[in-house]
Amino acid sequence: MNNAFSAIALYRAGRLDDALRCCLSALRSASPPLAAFEIAAEIHLRRNQWDAAETLLNEAIRYAPDSLNSRFNLGVVHVQRKKLEAALAHFEHCLREAPDNVEYMNAVGNCLRLQGDCTQASRVLKGAHAKAPKHGGICENLGWVLLSSNPHEAHAHFEAAFSAGNRSARVAQGMTESLIATGAYQAAVNLAQSALKEFSKNPELHHCLGVALVKSRRSTTAIDAFRTALRFKPEHAEARVNLAVQLEQQGELGAAEQELREALIRQPMCPEALFHLAFLKSACFSEAEEQLLRCALREARNLNDKGRLGLALGRVLEQRKKHEESMQAVLSARKMLAPSSQYCPESDSRRTEELILSHTQQSTRNAQAQEAVSSIFVVGMPRSGTSLTEQILASHPQVEALGETGVARALLQKLTDLNGGQYPQNWAQISPQQRHDLRIYAQGLLTDRLPRQENKVLVETTPGNHALVGMLAELLPSARFVLCQRSPLDTAISLLQHPLSPEHDYSHRLEHLSHRFKQFARCQQLWLRQFPNSCTRVMYERLVTEPEQTIRALLATLELPYSETCLYPHKTQRTVRTPSAAQVRSPIYRSAVQRWKKYHGALSPLISSLEPLEDAHQADLRSTS
Template sequence: MAVVLPRKGSIAMNEPVELYAQAIAALNRGEWQKAQSLAMALLKQAPHHAGVHYVAGAAALQLGQMPLAAELSRRAVSLNPKRADYAAQLARVLAVGRFIREAVEIADKAMALAPEDPLTLDTLGVVYTQANEHGKAIKVFERAAALMPDRASYRFNLATSLTFSGRIDEAEREHRSCLQLDPKYWKAYLALSQLRRQTESSNHVSWFESVLPSAEHHADALMYLHLALAKEYEDLGRYETAFEHLTKGKSANRANRGYSTEHDEVLFKALAGTPVAPLASGSQSREPIFVIGMPRSGTTLVERILSSHPQVHSAGELQNFGVMLKRATVSRTPQMLDLDTVARAKDIDWRRLGDAYVASTRPGTGHTPHFVDKLPHNFLYAGFIASALPNAKIICLRRNPMDTCLSNFRQLFAQTSPYYDYSFDLMDTGRYYLLFEQLMAHWKQVIPGRILEIDYESIVEDQEGSTRRLLDFCGLPWDDACLRFHDNQAPVATASAVQVRAPMYRSALQRWKRYESQLSELRDLLEKAGTAI
């Protein structure tokens, strides 16, 4: 995060300007600890200097010291409420901490100050993206890119928001501009490949292959390029070559993830040992509809079907429930969900947690009777959700196990999320799937009738029948718009952002058979565990 020196006249003390400049320079170089030490030392001399609070808060954010980052950033804004960049940083801190409502409010105030600094605008765009306010994000990213047209990252951020909003042609243009500005902006290669189905007459294979030599010895570069080529070759029907690139892409970064199946086994066992509270203990809200399941199992499709109903709003993939649970347990461990959090969850106020979760989804929700929270990994929290929100609906997507595992291995999920580390290895993915199956079997036993399980294949084969089943479970009247989910104009900030804008298709069914020989070990693992293929 680059930081610029405050504007002339903004320094209202006789501080050592050189030391202040050193703190900012350290921050710009990514030397977070040094920047923080310098800024905190300066605060002892000038406790009322907004700029020093701003720099110290920025360093604390990068160091993951969220309470301190929030305290310092709030102080900077209170001391100088006219600085849009100070407000933008506070909004960013709040968004990272999942205080989304306040983050949007602060971001709106920052925008009201008419910022013309592209860095500030880009920061605000990221905040709006995290809040699923993609319309606002596009406008802010467009302004940032216009002010600094040679900055590749601004082009990439704009392209991402355009993709989420279904503006694919514009997104493609911005990704190409990004790569023209910086051919080593590696993630843009994968994003570009995913915008369309590639054909023999229109693809990027030669281009991407020509770039591969420059990616040698760079794990991230190899990962993005090989995964982009895997996508392109699969589209072209060259499955053996596609799988080779897929394996190379995932293995390039596997070692950096430090994943352990054994760690997940312990966590899943602890989750299964958590008792579910009586129904009367939770919130009385009927708003939430949770769509859960393994990623890439059809969760976005179901979310689009449901949110096409006039009584249902799509809230996207919210981290809110996990954040609210963590806060309620007062757990101080760095992981969102771990053994400490699970152990502490036995003593929390379930009604307060449920109400806090619903409140945390505002202002995006509340204008319709229901909203969909479709974070797939909320399957981990199903027991807690049942305790905190006894009137919430929970829908679990199931998909052919081989297709599910392959799709998870094919996908590059959010790099900053702890949920997806299993997906860098095919067999780790298979073992994770078996843990998922065991946990879902447990939830079905301890909260019978609370979870509707529906197969992705059933939705594809019988769209209307499956849609009626979904609406009946949610207590919603029939609406023909749910059959036209592809006309839904709401943004989609998931890996399925492009696919769900097309009518129902069958090409994803039995995809694993294209790679049958490469998946033999995975099949053996699943079948030995008693999983029907």
């Protein structure tokens, strides 16, 4: 017993080696005291020596089954070793014996969170928070639980944890991630950089900094942050995949492939590494990697992971020329993703009607704008040639291509701020003064995005801005709009095969995909009719089969002199932040024309539905030949 008392005193004094020796001496006695087991185990816990701690705690529980402290610490060991079910059993046992103990409530809630049961975790942690609102650990865990569903509230909890004295690297990471989730990218960069002054070797904070920099469109600096994270934690799969994505977007396809394969060496079943490797144009899957992908698909629990891996499998099979099997894999993946779709055909139709009503009330712009072209908006359905068109224009010496600038989103928000209005519902009702204010604001947004001291034409490429052409054309008389158009069936096939951001979730169901195309076609006709001098149409098929003739005509329409560099867009070095990042690094190719014919059997309902649009497109091609 004297050894046990000595161990307690030494442990409290921070003399852990001496305390451990006293504990081990006490444990050799005929009746070892429980305190010796527990103190020795806690010392091993502090040193991350999980095996030794688990052995001692199991002995302690056999010696004293009612010891809640031993059970709690054994649960902590199981969490560290990712034995979450065993950990939860111990934590829940402790909570049943002491239902008001907030430490036990916090442990149960955190374990439920790690198991993915955020609903139950939130219930338990909110109960704990009600009892101890300034408990730093509870506030932190509530932040993690709420991060995906309510990032603003999550950020408030992380800040409360920090104020309560929990100033750990994990709290700094949570604060940074919640800022990223709310769109406060620069604030996230600043916070991560500040936290790294104290936690300079923390890989998670370096990774968070990289993500925030990507969102802030600073790819080169982001690459440095991801590489720093990997220097401190080479097995960090997410950092390695994010590094690979940035390298791909900068055109370093070989380096991107190398990073993805390294991620798979360290974590063979990493879903994101398998996914991005499958869609990297320069990479070819081996038979072993295909089997690994199939295995990951079978074992994936998350429906989103299963859907993305299914699309990746479709891509691999497509590379092997197994077209029917490829499309079956794609359709199966889309079926898995369909329940997550928020697309509403009725709302889409209603919005198109509102666009037509708002802009047919305005007079057609017959006169050519007097101002020189200062900005070009490239719009269209995704996978219709928008990235290729942007890359061609970016190759012109008088052009600065910035990808997606967010100008249109900012204008929509400004419209709401001015009078609470929405586009297009209230567009016809805004006053001349408000229209003038919006025009000045729009011009300022574009000017701010141009590099200093450069008199270049800005090119903005956001395919979704197609629905906003009317607003942009009226506010920016010196802007031009390149309306990209491709065979509806070829575009539809490509949309099915390539995963895009959530706003394109109409691709999950064939009937929704068909409906979206029909609304797009109606808008296309509206803009060409109402703004003939501001809008020009580029046919993808003409662009890839007759590139010089088509590019000359396009540049002339945009009031740009012809430049032969536009014929070789793959040689232009720039960051491309779209799923076509790898494709635009290749010379202009025509192999993607009429791809839909390979899938006629599997997609007959979609083909039948889109046949009138396809016929109209082919007629347009013939008329412009």
